[in-house]
Amino acid sequence: MLTIMDQTPRPKFRLFVDTALTAGARVALDHEQSHYLKNVMRAGKNAPVALFNGRDGEWLGELAALGKHHGEVAILRQMHGQRREPNVRLIFAPLKKARLDFLVEKSVELGVSRLSPVITRHTDVGRVNVARLRAQAREAAEQCERLTLPTVDAPIALAQLLDQWERLPVGAPPLFAAVERLSAPPIAQALQNVAEVQERAFLIGPEGGFSRDEVALLDKAPFVFPVSLGPRILRAETAALVALACHLMLSSGDACIDDATDNAPSST
Amino acid sequence: MLTIMDQTPRPKFRLFVDTALTAGARVALDHEQSHYLKNVMRAGKNAPVALFNGRDGEWLGELAALGKHHGEVAILRQMHGQRREPNVRLIFAPLKKARLDFLVEKSVELGVSRLSPVITRHTDVGRVNVARLRAQAREAAEQCERLTLPTVDAPIALAQLLDQWERLPVGAPPLFAAVERLSAPPIAQALQNVAEVQERAFLIGPEGGFSRDEVALLDKAPFVFPVSLGPRILRAETAALVALACHLMLSSGDACIDDATDNAPSST
Structure with missing residues (x-):
């Protein structure tokens, strides 16, 4: 019941x-x-x-x-009381207004803990208004009953991000990169094959996809795990949501889900 | 590589x-x-x-x-060639303009095969423009490289839908209903517990949630499986996408995913 x-x-x-x-x-x-x-x-x-x-x-x-x-x-x-929330980072190429608004709102609803805009070759958005992204993230968090706000980073170039990633003092955590029209395992399979670590990170490219040079960079980085989101061509903001939804549903990191089960009255 | x-x-x-x-x-x-x-x-x-x-x-x-x-x-x-596409139906309470547009576009990208607007007690949208929904679905299908258009149904009242469901000649397929603030198993668990059938269907309520009477109706229908999408309060259109994304990633019904694996060149 x-x-x-x-x-x-x-x-x-x-x-x-x-x-x-x-x-x-x-x-x-x-x-x-x-x-x-x-x-x-x-x-x-x-x-x-x-x-x-x-x-x-x-x-x-x-x-x-x-x-x-x-x-x-x-x-x-x-x-x-404060509860554990997911530790999941979304690295995304900024999009035009309505789609970016949407991406921020939805990823906050889905529990993203860190939002990192990344500049790629085919990113067709000049300036990223970080203050605006923060305000939107805050509003979405207030609305969806989260107990935290996500961190919103300043934009960084993709090559620089990968370079910094490699030199992280804690060791480079896995970075799941959504790629299209390239051979890559389905995301659900990739997530289950890679041991769960402190933080999970997803990289979503721009509408135009990654350039050849960028694909080569991703390909040679040992911490990058390319994943496929299926055969249909998803818009960038859809891809971000699918990756986050899939992660949350498969991971044990969403205290949310534990809570939902734990709190169920035993009389049901 | x-x-x-x-x-x-x-x-x-x-x-x-x-x-x-x-x-x-x-x-x-x-x-x-x-x-x-x-x-x-x-x-x-x-x-x-x-x-x-x-x-x-x-x-x-x-x-x-x-x-x-x-x-x-x-x-x-x-x-x-024509390929098998997912057989998944989304039954949703209509939303206001921008969010409805979004729901249609995203669910088409995620491979929905049938869109069914349903009128519930707290649905705060008077009229549903089915022709407009069909045009949007078509545009989204053209954009995302699908090989089919989804069917778009005329709106129906929730009680009537449940009544018809029970009397389907093929037997009532499982209907996964996303509920909030109610005891229900996480969606990933529910999907894995219920044997896969021809068609999967998801029911997403309006922003205001289902009424008490509607919850009672859902509760007593033997074919309804309530599912939780986690502890955060998702907007209706987010809930729809999470359910579809979760289904596609966990099911074998998305030929898309089979294809992606099958077509990978053997030289990789």
Whole structure:
């Protein structure tokens, strides 16, 4: 029988703050958060607000003060403790606006822990607005009830990334590179063949694919595992999501899935 | 070593036509296709065009005539034979514009064979433009090098769908229903536990989730298998993609993946 796992009523507002969260604390909201609550959502005094900071789990508070440019939440009690989240990095060639927005939102929903834009030969996007990517990642995290924000890196050239990877002090973790029209094992098989390590990383090329030189670079790097996502030609943002979804569903790294099973009431 | 699997140069234009494809045939293009080639893409006479019809594989042709309202392609030779494609149905509560567009495009890329809009209690979209969904599905299929178009059904109420399902002459195939905040096994586990049948079907609820009555209906239907997509709260379109990606990666039904392995040159 299907039973409801969590009956706690959830506040309508959920915000990330970079402040310690403890019962009785008063937490200041920044200008944008205050504006959002006051002018966009028209939140009233004492409205319940959920807060998380990436470290202390999720807390229930209520709006103690709300002006045009500042606001304050009085913390009441913890709703959830911090839980382990997946450790998965997405390295992607930046895309044009709507598709990039989509890639960020979806990969945050799928639990990505680090987003790294990489510049390749056929990347047809000039400038990457990292601040904008961070703001979008934050908004998506607030929306999907994550307890952390992903790290968003500044862009780096592919050759430089591979060079740094090789010289990582911890040893080079496997980098699964999605390739098209090239001989490579299906992703599910590749993921099962490579022992699970601390962090998993996926590399997704631009719409135009990797150049011949880039394919040669990837081919000779011992830590790169080329993977196929099937015979259809996926758009870059679709490829990113398929890789993340496949990883999450097959890995034991998503505490999420453990939790979902562990928390199921024994009466079912 | 990474080797290129298919060196055939691909035409810039790829279109679905509902006509038999054989060498030497001349195939008429419809008004929209002619307009697209002439005015949007400014295709020249004799430009190479790839055609598929869902039955005869993919053929190379060249533009033999192109006017404002009509065009004709002379078929030269077959590039690929028809191959088996996944048999997977997505039943989804319609979403608002951008997210619905996205859901259709992505699920076509992921090989969905049938798209079925379903009306639930919390569906907040009044009217479903089925013709528009079909046009989008066609465009996405042309883009991602599929050899078929998915079927797009007219909307149906959830209760009616479940009722019809139960009385299917072939017996009711399993229907995997993505549920949130309810006790359900992770999707990867559920897919592996249920024997693979002809068709797989996934049900994705609306943004507001299923109502209590709907959960009760799903709960008592013997052919419904509730599945969890993890602890984060996914948007409806993300949930659809995760389910499809997970299915494709775990199933043997995606000839795509077989092909990718089979076609790898033996010299690798």
